[in-house]
Every structure is written in C-alpha cells, then in structure tokens.
Amino acid sequence: MTNNIIDKVADCLVQAGSTFREDQKRAYLRAIDKEPGTSSCWVMQQMLDNALMAEKNHGPLCDDTGIPHLFLEIGPERQLSGELISQIHKGVEKGLRKLPGRPMAITGNDCQRIDQSGGLNPDPGALLPSPLIVKSVNEDVLRLTILMLGGGPAIRGITQRIFHKHSVDTVIEEIVNRAIPAISQLGCSPCTLAIGIGRSQFEATSLMMEAMAKGNYDEQSDFEQAITKRVNETNIGALGLGGKSSVLATFAKIGPQRASGVRIVALRPCCCFEPRRAVVDL
DSSP, X not given: OHHHHHHHHHHHHHHHHHOOOHHXXXXXXXXXXXXXXXXXXXXXXXXXXXXXXXXXXXXXXXXXOOEEXXXXXXXXXXXXXXXXXXXXXXXXXXXXXXXXXXXXXXXXXXXXXXHTTTOBOSOGGGOOOOOOEEEEOSSSOEEEEEEEEOHHHHHHOEEEEEEOTTOHHHHHHHHHHHHHHHHHHHOOOSEEEEEEEESSHHHHHHHHHHHHHHOBTTBOOHHHHHHHHHHHTTOOOGGGSOOSOSEEEEXXXXXXXXXXXXXXXXXXXEOTTOSEEEEEEO
C-alpha cells in the first residue's frame, strides 16, 4: 500500500506539471476563436500546441516547473496520519525526479537560503513542497490535488485589504484595478486570476489555493464573470500583444467574513500554463 500511494502521488505530480485539463483546452480554443488572424491568436495557438506536446511526452509545460503545493480533502470516515503525510512527500520527491522538475532547492541555513549563498541542490527531488492544506468534506474520499506553481505569478501576486463600503461592486472594482498592472507586468498571459477573500491573510491565501484547486473554466459565477469581463476590456492580450483574452477565467473562493469595513483579498495572476494541477484519490 505504501508504494502504491507513493506512485500515485508521483504520477499525479507529473500529470500536473505536464498536462492541460480538458476544460483548460476548451478555454484556449474559445479564446483562439474570438480573434482569428491576430498576433494574440497565433501566440495562444502556440501555447496550446506546446501543452499538447508536453502531455504527449509527459514533460514539463514550462521551464519553470513550479513548486508543489498540496491540497488534501478528507472525508469523515477517513484518517490522516503522519505516515500518510510522509508517503505523500515521498511521492512528491519521486514525481519531481520523474517529470523532471527544475532543480530549485536552495541549501544552507536561514540566511544562506535567503541570499542563496548556500548554493543549489542539483537533485530535483530535493525541492520541498509547500505546507499541506487539509479540508474536511462530506464525501468518502481522501483526495489530493497537486498544484505546480511558478515564480512569476508569485512575484506579481497581491494580498491586501479592500474597504468594501457595503458594495460587492466596490470589491470587484478594487480587484480589477489591482489585477490589471499585475497581468501587464507578468507578461505570460492570457492569465487565470485566482482570488481568495477571507478574514485574515492566511485564510485569504488558503481560499485562493482552494480556488485554484477547484476552479473550472466551463463554470464561472457572476462574480467571476464580472472580473474576467472587466479585465479583458483592457486589451492587454496574450503576452501583452493586445487582444480580447487577457484573462481566460477567474477562479474565486469567498469564505466566512467578519463584521468589519475591510475584506482581505489574496490575488494571483496565474500564468498562461497555470493553474497546473492534477487530482488523485489515495
């Protein structure tokens, strides 16, 4: 059973790093059809062709193969143990070598890791995943989602307070105003906007992670559609070349809110290949 879980996790990581989901492919095809013959159309077709080739070869979608982020859903009859977490981590390690991931683990003590003076570990498997996010669900599952998240979107990501003024439209306006420069500076568009709205920085970021883990390009709420529409009116386009598809979709997760004049919003402008994700039942 141990080896089975390790292999399942490893294969899931390779799939996350190398494969567009079917809804993601459909989102690209819809965007390509909106502006035939344009530079943005050509760029998006190349991105889709690249993704199809990566899937065929089980190779990375991008040179920045990403940091593994783990989202685990657990049903009321299932158990989570330290041994299971250890097996998941071993599966991640195996998957990073199999993909292969780009060596990105910085060695050394705290200060050496900050200034990179400790050097780079050449082993892709030495790259540690982010802390595990666990959510209880009313299903009989132990379901792991692996997200491979790149550096560019993390650099352009934002976590800030928004004064809501008792208006959803005000919150949408602020999100759009912050998303536009982030997408322009990222460059690797069309983007998928990932948004979490919570009561603290931690909660907002966790909700943003859940939005990436569960978002579907074929199903967008009114809230999500409003943000996507507003950002696409800016004409940033693929790789900033101009066009109708600066954003393919918005994935938003809104959690519990406190009685307060502010909302804490985490926003990630996912690059043209993100969210790179895959799911496996353990």
